Amino acid sequence: MLTFIGLGLWDEKDISLKGLEAIKKADVAYAEFYTSRLMGATLEKLEALYGKPIKVLDREDVEQHPEDSILKDAVDKDVVFLTGGDAMVATTHVDLRLRAQKMGIQTAVIHGASIASAVCGVTGLQNYRFGKSATIAFPYRSIVSETPYDTIKMNKANGLHTLLFLDIDKAQGYMTINKGIELLLLVEERRKEGVLRDALGVGVARAGSPEPCVKAARLDSLKSYDFGGPLHILVIPAELHFLEEEALEALAGLRL
Numbered sequence: 001m002l003t004f005i006g007l008g009l010w011d012e013k014d015i016s017l018k019g020l021e022a023i024k025k026a027d028v029a030y031a032e033f034y035t036s037r038l039m040g041a042t043l044e045k046l047e048a049l050y051g052k053p054i055k056v057l058d059r060e061d062v063e064q065h066p067e068d069s070i071l072k073d074a075v076d077k078d079v080v081f082l083t084g085g086d087a088m089v090a091t092t093h094v095d096l097r098l099r100a101q102k103m104g105i106q107t108a109v110i111h112g113a114s115i116a117s118a119v120c121g122v123t124g125l126q127n128y129r130f131g132k133s134a135t136i137a138f139p140y141r142s143i144v145s146e147t148p149y150d151t152i153k154m155n156k157a158n159g160l161h162t163l164l165f166l167d168i169d170k171a172q173g174y175m176t177i178n179k180g181i182e183l184l185l186l187v188e189e190r191r192k193e194g195v196l197r198d199a200l201g202v203g204v205a206r207a208g209s210p211e212p213c214v215k216a217a218r219l220d221s222l223k224s225y226d227f228g229g230p231l232h233i234l235v236i237p238a239e240l241h242f243l244e245e246e247a248l249e250a251l252a253g254l255r256l
């Protein structure tokens, strides 16, 4: 049996009671922290509250050779797989689930609070107005990906907001909102299509923590705003509904 459990957004206490019960009765607990992280917790704190040692897997273990560890164990043991946020939001874990099913392993999902819904909660932007999301990745060999820019262009043309996840990289760390904006503006400068001319951005840092930071402003001023520590995420909104505008003024200090 393999149960995917979302741990929520900030620390060890964000897990659901169902999730906690499932970990306590499991034979083996695995986790991955390369797609997201609970910045308010350490592995020791998680293990202490969940009452179980946790084996942390890296991307290769999960995506290349899961049959060497997690899937092998799940054939005849009760295994839980822990991830930040919701295990099935903005991750590749559906692939792991399908692989397990093909091996005849029973699977289940216990959901956790996700950044995808928390962004709406802290900003007041309406969930149904979001289009396709994208990830702003650290440049690879100095090449800046244009995919996030194209995603914003397409969403804006359809009157939809764009949620931009910010890269987490072993060597380069957690991308900040400031760096994400800088990379978007580099593409704007190169393409000169005006997609981001006078564009608004909404930055959210540490959603789910006791001190989240939410700020909305034009990108040229937002790019130097101090959001504090990770994790960060950025929204490029389409034209705002009047209620969204009011919410951003009240909750994110928007001054148009």
Ligand SMILES: C[S@@+](CC[C@H](N)C(=O)[O-])C[C@H]1O[C@@H](n2cnc3c(N)ncnc32)[C@H](O)[C@@H]1O
Residues within 6 Å of the ligand: 009, 010, 035, 036, 037, 084, 085, 086, 087, 088, 089, 090, 091, 113, 114, 115, 116, 164, 165, 166, 167, 168, 204, 205, 206, 207, 208, 231, 232, 233
């Ligand atoms: C690839 S997504 C995975 C989302 C996760 N599965 C979930 O449901 O929340 C991870 C990215 O979401 C953003 N993120 C996740 N948790 C966050 C938080 N608590 N506050 C701000 N941004 C967060 C960061 O940009 C991070 O790099």
